[in-house]
Amino acid sequence: MNKFTAKVYRVVLSIPFGQVRSYKWVARQAGSPGACRAVGQILKRNPYPLIIPCHRVVGSNQKIGGYNLGAKRKVFLLALEKELAKCMVSKK
Numbered sequence: 001m002n003k004f005t006a007k008v009y010r011v012v013l014s015i016p017f018g019q020v021r022s023y024k025w026v027a028r029q030a031g032s033p034g035a036c037r038a039v040g041q042i043l044k045r046n047p048y049p050l051i052i053p054c055h056r057v058v059g060s061n062q063k064i065g066g067y068n069l070g071a072k073r074k075v076f077l078l079a080l081e082k083e084l085a086k087c088m089v090s091k092k
Contacts, residue, residue, distance in 0.1 A: 004042075007031060008026060009046075014029075015053060017088075019085075021057060021058075022059060044068055056078070
C-alpha cells in the first residue's frame with residue numbers, strides 16, 4: 001500500500017458515523033487537494049468496505065456516486081447509519 005492510499009484510508013476512518021464527506025474533502029485532508037479522482041479509485045479498490053467506511057464518501061454535489069458493493073447498498077448503509085446516529089444522540 002502506498003503512502004497516499006494509507007492517508008486516504010485514515011481520513012475516511014475519521015468520518016463520523018452517520019455523516020458523509022466529499023471526495024474533494026478527503027483529498028484535501030489527505031494532503032492532495034487535486035486528487036479527488038485518485039481518492040475515488042483508491043476507495044473503489046477498498047479491500048475492507050465495511051471496516052474502512054468508504055460508503056461515507058459522496059460527490060461534492062452530495063450525489064451518492066459509486067460503491068464497490070453497489071450503489072443501492074451505499075444508499076442503504078448511509079440511511080441506516082443516519083437513523084442509528086439519531087438514536088444514539090437521543091439516548092444521551
